[in-house]
Amino acid sequence: MAPGDARVLIATDADVVAARQKGREIASARGFSATDQTLIATAISEVARNIVTYAGTGRIDVSPIDDHGRAGILVIASDEGPGIPDTALAMRDGYSTANSLGLGLPGAKRLMDEFEIVSTVGGGTTVTMRKWVR
Amino acid sequence: MTVPILKQGDVLIASIQAALSDRDLAALRDELADRVGRLRIRGVVVDVTALDVLDSFASRTIRGIAYITKLRGADTVVVGIQPEVAFAMVQLGLTLDGVTTALDLEEGLEALRSLRSRTDHLGAR
Numbered sequence: 001m002a003p004g005d006a007r008v009l010i011a012t013d014a015d016v017v018a019a020r021q022k023g024r025e026i027a028s029a030r031g032f033s034a035t036d037q038t039l040i041a042t043a044i045s046e047v048a049r050n051i052v053t054y055a056g057t058g059r060i061d062v063s064p065i066d067d068h069g070r071a072g073i074l075v076i077a078s079d080e081g082p083g084i085p086d087t088a089l090a091m092r093d094g095y096s097t098a099n100s101l102g103l104g105l106p107g108a109k110r111l112m113d114e115f116e117i118v119s120t121v122g123g124g125t126t127v128t129m130r131k132w133v134r
Numbered sequence: 135m136t137v138p139i140l141k142q143g144d145v146l147i148a149s150i151q152a153a154l155s156d157r158d159l160a161a162l163r164d165e166l167a168d169r170v171g172r173l174r175i176r177g178v179v180v181d182v183t184a185l186d187v188l189d190s191f192a193s194r195t196i197r198g199i200a201y202i203t204k205l206r207g208a209d210t211v212v213v214g215i216q217p218e219v220a221f222a223m224v225q226l227g228l229t230l231d232g233v234t235t236a237l238d239l240e241e242g243l244e245a246l247r248s249l250r251s252r253t254d255h256l257g258a259r
Binding site: 012013014016017020021024034035037038039041042045046049093104106107110111 | 153154155156157186187188189190191216217218219221222225226227228
């Protein structure tokens with residue numbers, strides 16, 4: 001991990017809070033507005049909860065990133081859980097298998113600028129999200 | 135992290151002081167549902183001013199508090215949703231359908247009074 005990166009191991013609902021607080025801290029240091037810090041923290045909360053609910057354990061990595069002088073934040077949520085058979089379906093609003101609102105993944109996507117999900121059944125899930133300072 | 139619940143007459147005021155885990159929020163819901171019946175409560179104010187994130191689970195649980203207390207005979211008003219939090223909730227697609235909200239504690243207590251007078255008025259007809 002590069003300096004400034006942070007990793008939060010996710011296993012319980014308390015870790016979900018720790019992950020979003022760490023994300024807000026790094027977003028604040030990056031110069032994100034108070035509103036954007038909240039959007040980032042909320043997106044992290046959703047993907048971290050997905051780890052607890054569906055995979056049991058996993059991790060959230062938060063890193064400061066730059067693209068041609070533009071400051072941003074990179075969030076990677078990864079687990080070695082059961083995986084999602086149909087990621088397109090999981091990204092549809094209202095879809096859920098664990099009695100949640102089914103807003104977690106599509107909601108997190110709306111809160112961030114970039115969002116991609118890679119999942120293998122039996123191999124785990126990785127969600128990669130970026131947001132840029134406006 | 136337990137949430138202090140203050141009783142004032144037949145009103146309960148739950149002031150969330152810091153970030154809550156899912157379990158803490160669910161515990162608050164269960165505690166309020168219990169006390170509403172046990173203490174013959176008519177109104178509940180949930181103050182979320184200190185919450186910097188209201189994600190899908192938190193919104194669902196708070197809505198649950200309002201619905202459950204309603205079925206137990208008490209109105210709930212949610213107060214203190216921060217502007218950034220409100221913005222994030224809208225982006226996320228979250229709503230608090232059917233839940234009364236107010237800006238702060240004072241407005242929340244006022245909202246409870248007007249909800250009550252409406253209920254009493256309907257009951258008297």
